[in-house]
Every structure is written in structure tokens, then in C-alpha cells.
Amino acid sequence: MEHEAGAEVVDAEVVEEGRLPAAIQPRPAARPVVDRHTILYPGQGLPTEADQPTYTERDLYVSEQTAERLENQSAPKNTSANYQSQRNKFAAWCAGEGRVARPCTTATYVEYVAHLIELGRSPNAINAAMSAIRTWMPEDQKPGTKQARGMLNEYRKTWAKRTAVRKAPPITDELLRAMVATCDLRTIAGRRDRCMLLLGRGALNRRIELADLSIADVAVDDDFVTLHIRSSKTDQEAKGEHTDIPAEDDPLLDPVAAVRDWLTALHHLGVREGAFFRALTSRGTLQNRAVAKERGDYVTGDAINDWVRGRAHKAGAKNWQQITAHGLRRGGAQAIAEAGGDPTKQGRWKPGSAVVKREYLDRAQSRAENPWLKVQAKRSGKPA
Structure with missing residues (x-):
């Protein structure tokens, strides 16, 4: 091919008909980012991966002070320590069973609850362990609770039958x-x-x-x-x-x-x-x-x-x-x-506490209206 004098000559590549070099291949269309909760207005296009921001480590880390607050959020120190203890026990059990502790599967979670029931732990203690374990999991990888809750509810019934309710006696x-x-x-x-x-x-x-x-x-x-x-x-x-x-x-x-x-x-x-x-x-x-x-x-x-x-x-x-x-x-x-x-x-x-009404107000009224008081009043000649 002849070129006019002074014209710039550039590298060229011979390609097969119908194919473009890799460097200029058209980009694939960005994948839509939708789920069953997506709501679009009329005329609004589908959101795609190209619309998503690019996150860096700066967007993911929190400071040491914030991390400490998150570990202790809405729980006194003794509760936080108890949660850590429960998580450590769960991790040790998983290691012994050859299971992944974090994030755990629902089957592992259910099996551990069954294990605690077999040990005869109190329902309240098991409930605390379940909460400690589940809140330990990543937000989008928490185990299901339906089966574990069902087992615990059944266990509560048998526990109540064989365990007498022990209340601290009132100090008169x-x-x-x-x-x-x-x-x-x-x-x-x-x-x-x-x-x-x-x-x-x-x-x-x-x-x-x-x-x-x-x-x-x-x-x-x-x-x-x-x-x-x-x-x-x-x-x-x-x-x-x-x-x-x-x-x-x-x-x-x-x-x-x-x-x-x-x-x-x-x-x-x-x-x-x-x-x-x-x-x-x-x-x-x-x-x-x-x-x-x-x-x-x-x-x-x-x-x-x-x-x-x-x-x-x-x-x-x-x-x-x-x-x-x-x-x-x-x-x-x-x-x-x-x-x-x-x-x-x-x-x-x-x-409006139901505890106060049941344990104190209703009981006090019941005692004041006890029919034996009328019998005693009649015996003593005092008005009932």
C-alpha cells in the first residue's frame, strides 16, 4: 500500500474478517443488581454492577475504640464476658466435632443446642448461649433459629415439670x-x-x-x-x-x-x-x-x-x-x-408490670380478702 509523503505510518494488524482485536473487543454488559426486594419506578433502568461504588479497606475498618463499643453494646461487662465464654465453648465443641464454628451452618447450630439439652443445662442458660452464638456470626450468615427454638420450647416443658420453681424468700x-x-x-x-x-x-x-x-x-x-x-x-x-x-x-x-x-x-x-x-x-x-x-x-x-x-x-x-x-x-x-x-x-x-400485679398487688388483695380473716374476726368479736 502506498502512502502520501509525510503521512504518519502506524502499526497495523491483520485480522480475520468479522473479528476485532482483543484490545477493542466490546465490553460485556454490566450484570443487573436486583433481588426480590428491588422496587423500580416507571422509566427507571435496572441497577447494574457498574452503578455500585468501589469500596476500599478504608470503608470496611472501624477504630479500636469503636470495635470495643461494638463488643460491649447494650450489655454490661459481665454479660459481654459471659457471651465470650459461650462463644469459646461453642468453638471448642465445633473443633471437637470437626465442624466450622464461624460462620456456622444451621445444622451445626441446631446440633449444639441439642448437645446443651443433653447436658441438662437450664433453658435460660441455653437461650443465652444461642443468643451469644448467633450474634457472633456475620450479619448475612446467621443460622436459622426455627428448629432450635422448637427444641428449646419442648425442653422447657419437661424442665418445668422436673424443676421446682425456687424464688428467693421475701425478707419480712x-x-x-x-x-x-x-x-x-x-x-x-x-x-x-x-x-x-x-x-x-x-x-x-x-x-x-x-x-x-x-x-x-x-x-x-x-x-x-x-x-x-x-x-x-x-x-x-x-x-x-x-x-x-x-x-x-x-x-x-x-x-x-x-x-x-x-x-x-x-x-x-x-x-x-x-x-x-x-x-x-x-x-x-x-x-x-x-x-x-x-x-x-x-x-x-x-x-x-x-x-x-x-x-x-x-x-x-x-x-x-x-x-x-x-x-x-x-x-x-x-x-x-x-x-x-x-x-x-x-x-x-x-x-403496668404483670410481675408486680401478679406477685404483689393481686396477692395482697387476695390476702386482705381471705375468708378466714372473717372467721377470726367473728371469734374475736371484731368487725370483719
């Missing part, structure tokens, strides 16, 4: 007085335990609410003690609530005097801030908490239980082994209901 006014009387106010531990008993009873505290109290959460004047409960079972978002406990004429049972005595004891120990209830040695000094990495200076709910049970034992309660800090809550709620009051707000139950 009489028992409370006997327990407080064992607190030697000449000792640091005596002042602490009296304060713990009277606040637990007066504010209808759950044990962890007592354990989580800070000095800044407790205010006292001549007429009331006010507790700021930063979070509770019914306040997982930690909005916080205030609960007032009125002063008592009886010095032994007066929460105002008890709080002031304990604050004075804390000051003598050099404590001005931080945890309100502290672990003590047998000599009445502060216990070394260097190894308490989870709670630091804050005691556990189990410690509160131990203090309550110890005082019940010293008071000579026949069923002292069964008594826990929850007995303060139950006993206080029962006393309020029997006096015609509603313990809902004082105990930070949800408004």
Missing part, C-alpha cells in the same frame, strides 16, 4: 430488723451491711444496682436518701432514674442514719469517690482489688448476695441458705402492696 419486716440488729456499728463491716440492707429494702434494689452504686449516686438529707440508678434491667439505654427512700423514726432502721454512718466510715478509709459499697478485709480495711480487672473497686452482685445471706445466718433465719439480696426487693414490694401502695415505680418495674 421482722427478719429485716433481726438482720440489721446483727450489724455491729462499732465495725466498718457492720456499718456497710446495715446501709446495704436498708437501701436494698428501701429502694427495692436489684443486687447489681447496689453493686453499681457510686458515691456520687447517693444523696442524703434529713428526710430522704436519694439514689441515682444509672441503669437497670428496665433501663438498658442507661437514661437513669432517681429513687427516694424516706427517713424512719426507728434509728435502727433509718436509712438516713445508715448512709451517713457508712459515708463517715468511707472517709476514714480515705475514700471520697468511686464505688459506694466496698470489699473489706476481716480487719475492716479496704480489700486489695488489683486483680479485679472487670469490676475494679466495684463489688459484684454475688458479693452483695453473700453479705445478705451472712446477715440472715447471724440473725438465726432457718432458711438462711435460700435468702439472697432479691429477698430485700421482694419483701419491700410485698410490704408496700399490703399497705395499699403500688411498688412499681419504687422498684423501677415497667409501668
Whole structure:
């Protein structure tokens, strides 16, 4: 082929008729990106892969602080630690069974639930394990729950038949007085335990609410003690609530005097801030908490239980082994209901709580209307 003088000559490639070089092959059409949830407006084109953004590592990583918040979201530290423990147990079981732990299949999830049932674990414990495992899985690879829930529901029925319901006995006014009387106010531990008993009873505290109290959460004047409960079972978002406990004429049972005595004891120990209830040695000094990495200076709910049970034992309660800090809550709620009051707000139950209605209000009314009371009134000549 001849070219005009001065014209630029470029490389050329001879190709077969009907074929283009690879470098200029037409690009394949971008694949549509749709699923059964896609909604398109009239005239709108199908979204394709070409419309999708290109992500880099920057879009996928979170900071260490954010990762820590995600690990502990909406769960107290003890719950987070329990979840990790449950996940570790599941991973160990999967390794022993030759199964993939994460992400696991629905069959593996169901088989593990059956394994826990065979071990005789409580339904609540199995439910907690199921939740820990499922929330551990990637968001789009969680196992199905229908079969596992069905097995657990059937297991609950047999569990209920062979397991008697054990509720912490209520700490009555009489028992409370006997327990407080064992607190030697000449000792640091005596002042602490009296304060713990009277606040637990007066504010209808759950044990962890007592354990989580800070000095800044407790205010006292001549007429009331006010507790700021930063979070509770019914306040997982930690909005916080205030609960007032009125002063008592009886010095032994007066929460105002008890709080002031304990604050004075804390000051003598050099404590001005931080945890309100502290672990003590047998000599009445502060216990070394260097190894308490989870709670630091804050005691556990189990410690509160131990203090309550110890005082019940010293008071000579026949069923002292069964008594826990929850007995303060139950006993206080029962006393309020029997006096015609509603313990809902004082105990930070949800408004209209079915538990309060069933366990306290209805029971108090039933007792007040007990037909044997009319028989006793007739015998004594008093009006029914």
C-alpha cells in the first residue's frame, strides 16, 4: 500500500474478517443488581454492577475504640464476658466435632443446642448461649433459629415439670430488723451491711444496682436518701432514674442514719469517690482489688448476695441458705402492696408490670380478702 509523503505510518494488524482485536473487543454488559426486594419506578433502568461504588479497606475498618463499643453494646461487662465464654465453648465443641464454628451452618447450630439439652443445662442458660452464638456470626450468615427454638420450647416443658420453681424468700419486716440488729456499728463491716440492707429494702434494689452504686449516686438529707440508678434491667439505654427512700423514726432502721454512718466510715478509709459499697478485709480495711480487672473497686452482685445471706445466718433465719439480696426487693414490694401502695415505680418495674400485679398487688388483695380473716374476726368479736 502506498502512502502520501509525510503521512504518519502506524502499526497495523491483520485480522480475520468479522473479528476485532482483543484490545477493542466490546465490553460485556454490566450484570443487573436486583433481588426480590428491588422496587423500580416507571422509566427507571435496572441497577447494574457498574452503578455500585468501589469500596476500599478504608470503608470496611472501624477504630479500636469503636470495635470495643461494638463488643460491649447494650450489655454490661459481665454479660459481654459471659457471651465470650459461650462463644469459646461453642468453638471448642465445633473443633471437637470437626465442624466450622464461624460462620456456622444451621445444622451445626441446631446440633449444639441439642448437645446443651443433653447436658441438662437450664433453658435460660441455653437461650443465652444461642443468643451469644448467633450474634457472633456475620450479619448475612446467621443460622436459622426455627428448629432450635422448637427444641428449646419442648425442653422447657419437661424442665418445668422436673424443676421446682425456687424464688428467693421475701425478707419480712421482722427478719429485716433481726438482720440489721446483727450489724455491729462499732465495725466498718457492720456499718456497710446495715446501709446495704436498708437501701436494698428501701429502694427495692436489684443486687447489681447496689453493686453499681457510686458515691456520687447517693444523696442524703434529713428526710430522704436519694439514689441515682444509672441503669437497670428496665433501663438498658442507661437514661437513669432517681429513687427516694424516706427517713424512719426507728434509728435502727433509718436509712438516713445508715448512709451517713457508712459515708463517715468511707472517709476514714480515705475514700471520697468511686464505688459506694466496698470489699473489706476481716480487719475492716479496704480489700486489695488489683486483680479485679472487670469490676475494679466495684463489688459484684454475688458479693452483695453473700453479705445478705451472712446477715440472715447471724440473725438465726432457718432458711438462711435460700435468702439472697432479691429477698430485700421482694419483701419491700410485698410490704408496700399490703399497705395499699403500688411498688412499681419504687422498684423501677415497667409501668403496668404483670410481675408486680401478679406477685404483689393481686396477692395482697387476695390476702386482705381471705375468708378466714372473717372467721377470726367473728371469734374475736371484731368487725370483719
